[in-house]
Amino acid sequence: MNVLLLAVPLAGCLLVLWLRHLAVGVVVTGITFAVSVVIAFSVDYARPGMQLETDLPWIPPLGLRFHLGVDGVSVPLIVLTSLLCFLSMIYLVRRVPERAHSFMSLLLLTEVGMLGTFVALDLLLFFVFFEVVLIPMYALIAGWGGASRGPAARQFILYTLLGSGVLLVGLLVIYGHTSTLNMVELAAQDGSGMSRAVQVIAFILVAGGLAVKVPMWPLHTWLPDAHSEAPTVGSVLLAGVLLKMGTYGLIRIAVPILPDGALAVAPFLGAFGVIGIVYAALACLAQRNLKRLIAFSSVGHMGFVLLGISTLTPAGINAALFANIAHGLITGLLFFLVGGMAERFGSTDMAQIGGGTLTLAPRLSVLLIIASVASFGLPGLAGFWGEMLAMLAAFDPAPGLNRGLYLVFMVVAGIGAVLTAAYFLVMLREVAQGTFAAWRRDQGILDVTRVEWAAWTPLVVLVFVVGIWPGLVLGPTAEAVGFYLGGL
Known part of the structure; x- marks a missing residue:
């Protein structure tokens, strides 16, 4: 089943170059999403360990294997990835890009890399899929981005390749001391075979390489430019999925395989996370461009993810994991909406858009309001649970961590949450409310189209469903996390 999950978009990547029709992309991503749903219903979440495994020889002389599998940690991310790719293809129906066949082929290749990262159970295979994503995403930004797409794409690829190099060194350190690349075996060994010093060094290398992709403050500077210049669906996948590859790697590789290293470095992860929360909120208050505002907000939201991971507790x-899914749904929706506004108003600058969009395009504005209040954590919507549970976990971190320090982290994160609400409310006041600019007084603005409803409605529904029923995400993850960290 996992092989099919990767084979369908890979075949579609080649097929769309031959047939050159948008319908191929929609069908292929739709089939991939259906396969991911079948996988989600096929997994027994009450049973710990990997399921639906595929373990085949890959490079026998080097002992490398094509090892795939899923559990409660990876399944929600697999479904999120395939859903966002499917909705992105639907969204393209409204405005087909130039050289559409190349665009769709790159999008499908990106999907292969993202899904492969979440199902790989071999360290080198994980790294290969992790790298597969970079080139097509670079090409999407450089080929179909905004006016400054060249520098933004180069900055993206340079930062991420540098992070990948550091990550590879860390993985080789692990292999050099354990003689295995099997992620399941390594997690079961609980760090045996590696001294504390080796684990600390390996954790710094692995976490440092992954932190670029998260992105963790202060390694985040590539993100705002990449988001600002990327095409709409590129921004959706960049924020909705690519950032999660970094935090997934921390949870899947760094924490269970290097427990002593995790205990030593976790306070620094927490510190960088909460600094990022406050920094991003202050940066958002200074933004006038909607895409840059949402990009900086992602740095803050991923700070909550880092805070949760740094507690080294099942709750954290x-x-x-919950915050990852919530952020993917909400920020994916936000970038879709901002892309729609850019098409209508010719800009993502708040001054150019002006106020009063609630009057001119009421449905579009209501969707923007829903996504914004969900992003700043309104109870009952998806964004609330991840942030609240991360701060709750900081109140009682794992034994061996300084509780007083984590209480400071919790307070700082709470201040950041308040600032997050402030910048979203300021944005809504300037864009959705008030009196629209004089130059637009007689301008007709197209409200949400049928294609946009088809692409956006699933995300809106899931923002409410996950917010009201958090067990939809926490149910699958709880047993898997408890298995890795010794129970709830």
Whole structure:
């Protein structure tokens, strides 16, 4: 089943170059999403360990294997990835990009890399899929981005390749001391075979490489430019999925395989996370461009994910996994909406858009309001649970961590949450409310189209469903996290 999950978009990547029709992309991503749903219903979440495994020889002389599998940690991310790719293809129906066949082929190749990262159970295979994503995403930004797409794409690829190099060194350190790349075996060994010093060094290398992709403050500077210049669906996948590859790697590789290293470095992860929360909120208050505002907000939201991971508790890891899914749904929706506004108003600058969109395009504005209040954590919507549970986990971190320090982290994160609400409310006041600019007084603005409803409605529904029923995400993750960290 996992092989099919990767084979369908890979075949579609080649097929769309031959047939050159948008319908191929929609069908292929739709089939991939259906496969991910079948996988989600096929897994027994009450049973710990990997399921639906595929373990085949890959490079026998080097002992490398094509090892795939899923559990409660990876399944929600697999479904999120395939859903966002499917909705992105639907969204393209409204405005087909130039060289559409190349665009769709790159999008499908990106999907292969993202899904492969979440199902790989071999360290080198994980790294290969992790890298597969970079080139097509670079090409999407450089080929179909905004006016400054060249510098933004180069910055993206340079930062991420540098992080990948550091990550590879960390993985080789692990292999050099354990003689295995099997992620399941390594997690079961609980760090045996590696001294504390080796684990600390390996954790710094692995976490440092992954932190670029998260992105963790202060390694985040590539993100705002990449988001600002990327095409709409590129921004959706960049925020909705690519950032999660970094935090997933921390949870899947760094924490269970290097427990002593995790205990030593976790306070620094927590500190960088909460600094990022406050920094991003202050940066958002200074933004006038909607895409840059949402990009900086992602730095803050991923700070909550890092805070949860740094507690090294089941509650914190579950909070991080939940926040990953919530952020993917909400920020994916926000970038879709901002892309729609850019098409209508010719800009993502708040001054150019002006106020009063609630009057001119009421449905579009209501969707923007829903996504914004969900993003700042309004109870009953998806954004609330991840942030709240991360701060709750910081109140009682794992034994061996300084509780007083984590109480400070909790307070700082709470201040950041208040600032997050402030910048979203300021944005809504300037864009959705008030009196629209004089130059638009007689301008007709197209409200949400049928294609946009088809692409956006699933995300809106899930923002409410996950917010009201958090067990939809926490149910699958709880047993898997408890298995890795010794129970709830």
